[in-house]
Amino acid sequence: MRIVVDAMGSDACPAPDVAGAVLAARELGSAILLVGDEKAIKAELVKHHTVGLKIDVVHAAETIAMTDKPSAVIKGKPQSSMHVGMNLVKDGQADGFISAGNTGAALAIAMLATLKRIPNVERPALSSIVRIGGRSVILLDVGANADCKPEWLTQFAVMGSIYARTALGLAKPRIGLLSNGEEEGKGTALIHKTAELLQETSLTFVGNIEPREIFEDHADVIVSDGFVGNILIKSLEGATSLLLNLIRREIRSGPLSTLGGLLARPAFNRVRKEIDPFEIGGAPLLGVNGVVIIGHGRSNDVAIKNCVRQAEKAAAGGLIDAIREGITQPKV
């Protein structure tokens, strides 16, 4: 098992990316291929104790910026660390690829230039994993496809279910459809039609799920189009960060509440850790012909390490073969 780490991915690359690769090699025993500017990577590696760790460096001459347009990088930067790294997976030299870089670029390079789609997958989906109360929920699509067809959403459900089985170890993942309530007239035409299609599959479809129900253990995989899914995760992030900022401001506004805040700090830190996306890892890109995990641009070394672990789990669970098989299965 060997995982490619894009050394040029994160906003502060290559320092956190390289440090995360070292952490994964040390703590998880992972075999890592660090891909990117060789000189820059080696300058980072010397800052760490790497003796005995399974880390190799593969040079890539170009780096993709967060501001690069997905359509421009495919042909515009063919020597990018994403191109080189994903091709290592494609050629069987590695079992998975992780990057904290430009999501749109990674999606485009995976789909069109390197790994390509798994046969019969209509559209790959970007997923997001939310962890709450020790339980993981997979949301997809959260940004790859804005306008979707019911058939695509049904495939997202299949792929999400397979990810939950192979990478998260859930025997029978429950599939929910993101909607705004069960009441008459709720949901769009897309939702109504997708619900019909999901009922015809052999998936464990539990019906519509409202945003607050994501946290209430109703479903393990929640399906939406990429526009609504992206609005959802950005709303959750936005509300959480706003609320934490308000609390911080008000607590600091007086001496007694400041003292109170200090005494309650360990409690706050536990909450912060519970909702910290870095503890979970990254967003699996499902439907491309290889394990690809995309981390946050602001990833630190722990986040990168957790992405590596996530890629290893998906690869060990046989994610790609399972999707290849699951997506072509005739409807039950």
Added chain:
Amino acid sequence: MRIVVDAMGSDACPAPDVAGAVLAARELGSAILLVGDEKAIKAELVKHHTVGLKIDVVHAAETIAMTDKPSAVIKGKPQSSMHVGMNLVKDGQADGFISAGNTGAALAIAMLATLKRIPNVERPALSSIVRIGGRSVILLDVGANADCKPEWLTQFAVMGSIYARTALGLAKPRIGLLSNGEEEGKGTALIHKTAELLQETSLTFVGNIEPREIFEDHADVIVSDGFVGNILIKSLEGATSLLLNLIRREIRSGPLSTLGGLLARPAFNRVRKEIDPFEIGGAPLLGVNGVVIIGHGRSNDVAIKNCVRQAEKAAAGGLIDAIREGITQPKV
């Protein structure tokens, strides 16, 4: 100026609804028509000091439950407090209607049975007002219309802008379009087309707004279809309530953090008040031929009072006439 309060609206009706009407009459000097079961209303009124307050009771024989289907109440409960109350507005006996009841039913009764649409309004929209840092942002549509056309969203922008002008006193409201980023390929076909239409209007259109930007003073009115808007507000509510619950649980988990929580309680209460929807009032229903404000089902007396104030402001600002005029204005 006289406002109809649906006494049979809230989950705990008629107690909070009547208490809120009394509060509005006392604190704001409002003239109130309390509509609903006369006996039940009077049994509540005697619990309050109402001497000298401008409160009248209008009997309505039927009550709409939260579980009633919108399509069933229009003809099924023609004597409901919503029917009777909205007809008082329609007949010019009152200047606005507020209810903490079933939103779908209120929308249906307003649109189809009583007030009807303002001429040329394609679809009325339910709006939601978010208050943050002393600033109000109007989101619409948040649930009335799941599948929308670009022309409808453009009208939502016009109506939201007029509400911001007439009821919130903003001279030149900035209009944003809810989307998932500015990058290439972001947004749906609906978003792209609506952005084109908005650029052709005389509105102050500031472009796409991401969920976290709602709180960052970029726009005063944020437009979306009713499905996405509903997902948005439910996500914000869900994340906020989840986070507050997590913080409460962790703070109570040890003696030191419990003490800290006690010391910081005033700070928490200020945060809670800042994000409390009850402090704002309710959701204006825009596009129907009369001022209608829908409060939360869990409204208390303060929330009801704030809905009355909101209805008074909208009526005093000439909301309905301004929409009638604004919606028919030729494109600039």
